[in-house]
Structure formats: structure tokens, C-alpha cells
Amino acid sequence: MAEQVGEMVTVEFAVGIGDGQFKASATVPAGQTNLTQILPVLQSLSSSFIEGVTAQLAESGQPVSCRAGCGACCRQMAPISIFEAEALSAWIRTLPEARQEQLASRFHQALVALGAAGIIDRMVEEDWQAETESARKLALDYLYARVPCPLLEEESCSIHPIRPLICREYLVTSPPEHCADPAHLQVVPVHLPLNFSRILKAIGKELEQDSRGWIPLVFLFAWMKSGARPGDAVAGTGPQVLYEFVKRMSEAVNRVRANDVAGGE
Ligand code: SF4
Known part of the structure; x- marks a missing residue:
């Protein structure tokens, strides 16, 4: 269902999750746009989905403990999709030159520190997404x-x-x-049945066959130099681009459900 106002259009959709549904509406450009350009819409949808999960957890006596200032x-190594890398690159270019230089210097210092700790070479070689012991060890060593x-300032x-x-x-x-200190203290992560970041990374991987579809955030300034514009490869009207994303999210949920059923047999 879509309602057009001016040059924007509001689209309603629902994604089935188990016995429930994530129902949402999103306002996107009625005309041509691309996946990187509608990223703010995806961020807002992700945040409202997470707010719902967080409220449910609080009601069930398991409040989320993450707080501002922590x-x-x-x-940790933060894997960001190439579309988010493109959007962050564009945002950095809008900043005053002094701030850009400050950020460039901080990213450089982070790479130097990770290099000195022997992490960078392993980051390039290792498949972080693999559920292997060496990938887990690398994630811990990075932390x-x-x-x-x-981009962290005063925590x-x-x-x-x-x-x-x-x-x-x-x-x-x-x-x-x-x-x-997750190696010694128990960390209980929240399982999110819809994972927006994973969908974007999967789309990125489809576009760039020889890449993972994402980069470690700390590589952002190096990536910026490529001038890549991956969002252009997923272009169309706002509703079309959003549909592409929602369709993949539904497929991903169904795959997980099918695996759960198969695993339970
Ligand atoms: S500082 Fe911001 S961008 Fe960096 S890892 Fe933390 S939340 Fe993510």
C-alpha cells in the first residue's frame, strides 16, 4: 500500500516473524533514488524495530543494559556494509576541513595501533563471518x-x-x-529476529562477487579513496528500492525458519 505526498511516498509493509509480524511504514522518495540514499529510512526502521524488542525484553524482566556513555x-571490529561506507564517506566530505583532518588522523592512529598489535594482517586474511575458532579468536584479540x-568521543x-x-x-x-572482558565475564547478547545490517551486507556481497560486501569501520578512510558508489547498483524509485530490501529481509527470515524446522526434525 502506498500513499503519495509531494515528491515523497509513504509505503506500508509487513514482514512475518515466527507467529508475529513487523508492520511498518516508511516515507521514501517517489522518484529515482538508490539503496545508499534511503539508508536513513532503513536506520529509522531498524531503530523502531529494536525499540519494540527492547520494550518486550523490559516487560519480561530482562532489560537491555546498554546506556549512553558506555x-x-x-x-570491537564494527563491520559496516559498503552502502553505509558510502553514506559515511559522503557525510565526512560535508564536514569542515579541520574536522575531516582530525578524523583522518584518528582513523590512521587506530590502524597504526591495530597494526602494532598484529591485528591488521589477520583482518585481511580471516573470514570474520565464519563460525570458526580462529575468527572468534581474532574478534577477541581485536577487542x-x-x-x-x-568515532568514539568521551565514551x-x-x-x-x-x-x-x-x-x-x-x-x-x-x-x-x-x-x-567477554573472555572471562558472561556477555548475553540480544537476539534480533530481524537483522537489517546482515541484509545490507548480503546485498553488497552479491554486487561485489570478490568482496564480503562490508568493510571494518576502521578501514573507512582507506575505502573512501576508492570513490566507489555501490548504491547506484540498487537504484529505482523509492518504493522499488525499499521493496528490494524488504523482500530480501523476508527471504532471510524464511530461510532461518526453514533451517530451524529442519534442525528440529
Ligand atoms: S563509536 Fe559509534 S560508530 Fe563507532 S563503534 Fe561505537 S557506536 Fe559504532
């Missing part, structure tokens, strides 16, 4: 290198309204301080 998880995200995200989807989706119900 940047413990911001020392214990204690290199803060270059808060300096780009909070436009932060990547993966950062929105990382939530825990365990004590926040546990996130700084």
Missing part, C-alpha cells in the same frame, strides 16, 4: 587490543543519529562492564 562495545573506534558515539546498523543492533542484557 563505549565498551566500541572497541583486547583496546583500540577505540575513531559516546559522536555520530549517534547516523551510526551504522551493526552498532544499533549490538545490545546486551548482561552488566555493561562484562562487554569489556
